[in-house]
Amino acid sequence: MKQSERLAKLPVYVFALLDKLKAEARAQGKDLIDLTIGSPSHLPPKEAIDAQTKALKDPACHKYSSFEGDPAFIAAVIDWCKNQYNIDIKKDEVVILVGSKEGLAHFYLAYLNPGDTILVPMPIYPSHFRAPLLVGGVTEIMPTDEKNNFLPDLDKIDTKVADRAKIITLTYPTNPTAAVAPKEFFAKAVQFAKKHDLILIHDFAYAELYFEGKKPVSCLSIPGAKDVCIEFHSLSKTFGMAGWRLGFAVGNAALVGSLKSIKTNLDYGPFGATVKAGIAALKVKGSYLKKMRAGYQKKRDIVVEGLNCLGWKLKKPQATFYLWVPVPKGFTSMSFVEHLMDKTGVVVSPGTGFGDSGEGFVRFALVESDEKIKETVSRLKKAGIRYNG
Ligand SMILES: Cc1ncc(COP(=O)(O)O)c(C=O)c1O
CATH class of the missing domain: 3.90.1150.10 (Aspartate Aminotransferase, domain 1)
Incomplete structure (x- = not known):
């Protein structure tokens, strides 16, 4: 076969x-x-495990989840984003995911046609260069190394390539290099995305895994970022819930809406009891x-x-x-x-x-x-x- x-x-x-x-x-x-x-x-936090256990006895949790997502989860995400990253998110700017990897991979179905170019830094989490290939995308690699703190040099990207591309992907803190990006870099990336009419994907899976008080920056904290950016968050790393499969994306309403549309054709969202656990996790104390x-x-x-x-x-x-x-x-x-x-x-x-x-x-x-x-x-x-x- x-x-x-x-x-x-x-x-x-x-x-x-x-x-x-x-x-x-x-x-x-x-x-x-x-x-x-x-x-x-x-x-995971005890609160999340208790919420999951309780929800298992709730018949509603055994039905298909709604495409729009549990309103209590959406509200918890909005509060979380405000409290943790000082970003203002509206209801139609949130999509609930079966883990951020699922959302990232499916996002390309909404925006990449075969032959379309995507700018991807390297080295990077493999899904970022493999998933675009699955939809026929062409990855244009932005090299990074220790000398440039694993930040791609946006000024060195050929203008023709940047104009041809549809998406630029970033992810800080980075898997595998543990690199972090300063706010100025995100400001430049947002400007670059706007100049070249690019969608900016920011994978923020390691948002909470930082040391010595050096808190990573959300790309959406840059003024105007929401015009071009969708940011992917994961409960896997933050709350030790990797096996539960729960994440969310926030940002530009049109980008979020397209991902929701794609997902209505592919899944029903995460298990309801897991979503209840996620709500509890997003409310845990510091x-x-x-x-x-x-x-x-x-x-x-x-x-x-x-x-x-x-x-x-x-x-x-x-x-x-x-x-x-x-x-x-x-x-x-x-x-x-x-x-x-x-x-x-x-x-x-x-x-x-x-x-x-x-x-x-x-x-x-x-x-x-x-x-x-x-x-x-x-x-x-x-x-x-x-x-x-
Ligand atoms: C950079 C990055 N993004 C996304 C993921 C996937 O996370 P999730 O469990 O939310 O699908 C991983 C997992 O290792 C990762 O390293």
């Missing part, structure tokens, strides 16, 4: 290869510490979030300080639970992943999974218990792993 061209043409998914390697190692009895997938280690951040900051410090004792010169990231780590000389991303797994049982993601420019790097996702995080460092030490770059 011949697959559709859109599926057959997708490049190899590095993480599927990694899954195979992990399964083989486990079958051989290897004790793995899995730092590959960014699935949070913190638990102490939950403070504790969550402190937990990842501790893990970050253990691994950064540990790797730096082994020859690396890593800076402590200001956000996310990722570390973007150069591989020692003589290795590729993938060969270092295999070497590390073989010698220590620690599994990390090859940088190439986040685009070609990820070659030479691996990503550590610090989403294991503190004990395992400490053990990661001691296993590397014991195995004589060192950075020689």
